[in-house]
Amino acid sequence: MNWKDLVENNNRFFWLLHTAGWFGFALVHYLGSLLHDSRDIFVIIIFLNAYAGWLFTVPLRYIYRRAWNLSPLKIAIVVILASYATGVLWQVVKNFNYWEIYKHGYRPDFWLLYTKSSVWAFYIILSWSGLYFGIKYYQMLQKERQNVLKANTVAHQAQLKMLRYQLNPHFLFNTLNAISTLILVKENDLANGMVTKLSEFLRYSLDKDPMKRVTLQSEIQALSLYLDIEKVRFEERLQVHFNIDEECQQALVPSMILQPLAENAIKHAIAVQEQGGSITVSVSRFGNDLLIELADDGPGAEIKNGNLFRECGVGLVNSRERLQALYRDNFSLVVSNNQPSGVKVNIRIPYELGQ
Structure with a gap:
């Protein structure tokens, strides 16, 4: 399959970008960890967190599909709520991985501490949502542009035939x-x-x-x-x-x-x-x-x-x-x-x- 076919196949294109994006997220955090004196096991934490992010953002695709035809205000509300809920869930898993694996079974004094730094996770998921809608709108505009070009071509051919x-x-x-x-x-x-x-x-x-x-x-x-x-x-x-x-x-x-x-x-x-x-x-x-x-x-x-x-x-x-x-x-x-x-x-x- 060539690149054009891949881009035109929305399903395969989504999985490619989705996987590449979270792999890039893991790679950036790995490179950042090299600046700190972290143990080797921290690499496992990074990729477990990236995999959790990959997994939790998949349902957002189907939520956004259902919300696609809503008004802009309703879409914005759905995106914010879904991104925040996903970000909190993802942050809980990230904290759990860090404390259970890297800190050898550390338990916080209060269970709400598992949601610590959820705002940062919310920003990451919100960015994912923004990219999703941006790419979808770009694909839609490209498709409309192709339809316009096709319509112009048909009209152009009809005009030439009429003149001929x-x-x-x-x-x-x-x-x-x-x-x-x-x-x-x-x-x-x-x-x-x-x-x-x-x-x-x-x-x-x-x-x-x-x-x-x-x-x-x-x-x-x-x-x-x-x-x-x-x-x-x-x-x-x-x-x-x-x-x-x-x-x-x-x-x-x-x-x-x-x-x-x-x-x-x-x-x-x-x-x-x-x-x-x-x-x-x-x-x-x-x-x-x-x-x-x-x-x-x-x-x-x-x-x-x-x-x-x-x-x-x-x-x-x-x-x-x-x-x-x-x-x-x-x-x-x-x-x-x-x-x-x-x-x-x-x-x-x-x-x-x-x-």
Whole structure:
């Protein structure tokens, strides 16, 4: 059993700390006895007293368990009374051991003298009680902290899944409409190819876990499927260019991070121009960063302080929120004007290689 398992097992952890604490008590008193001219038999007295303390404080655990859900005032009363009663009992045994063993059967003149120094014993037991409650409250707080972290993780996963699956329904409607048109004009082979690519793209978008990242190579293949589908609709009006550094092919990126940006570019740069336009995807490495750029040569848009003033749907918001959820503050997403025309989106994330 490793240390983590031991700590999480409350019963074993209690017995470990309980035994170690009283052993430490005996060891401290033994070291203290070396400063005095005590006979060797005094060592037996020390360990008998420690064993008695170990034994008498065990019932306190079960008393405190029953008092755990009481009000703070009632818990304090229970702790003080139980600690005092245990301390008196323990002191009687300590005095008995000292007088019977070390003093060879000495008897005090009055039986109440067996409770001599009970206040000191009460402080020791009260300290034990304080440690017990302190450790229990610490364990409770740690458990609550783990529950909060677990809840945050679940919420975080749900948020990512929600963002991942915000696929624009217009894409599906337009694609199905294009397939229907192809069938009507007897372009069955082209329609069949479009259905196949749509199936592959949807399978990729649904199969990939949004909590995990994929290689850039895999992400570019998925983006190519999406753009090939759109090319059937726009034909020669849509041109696509990829500039991918070879060393970046196995770099890890969030799955489906580029598709919303490409969809945004098609909607606002390609579809609005009679002659269409082009989309360029560039990926390179700079030090420990992966630099991704998606640019179009459309009519452009008003950009102020990194904000794009046009109806951009969920594309940029989706991407920014997903990057924030995955990388915290270790990323950037910048929107700027492309030259000579159009808009470009630059993303910087840590450069990490897939296994």
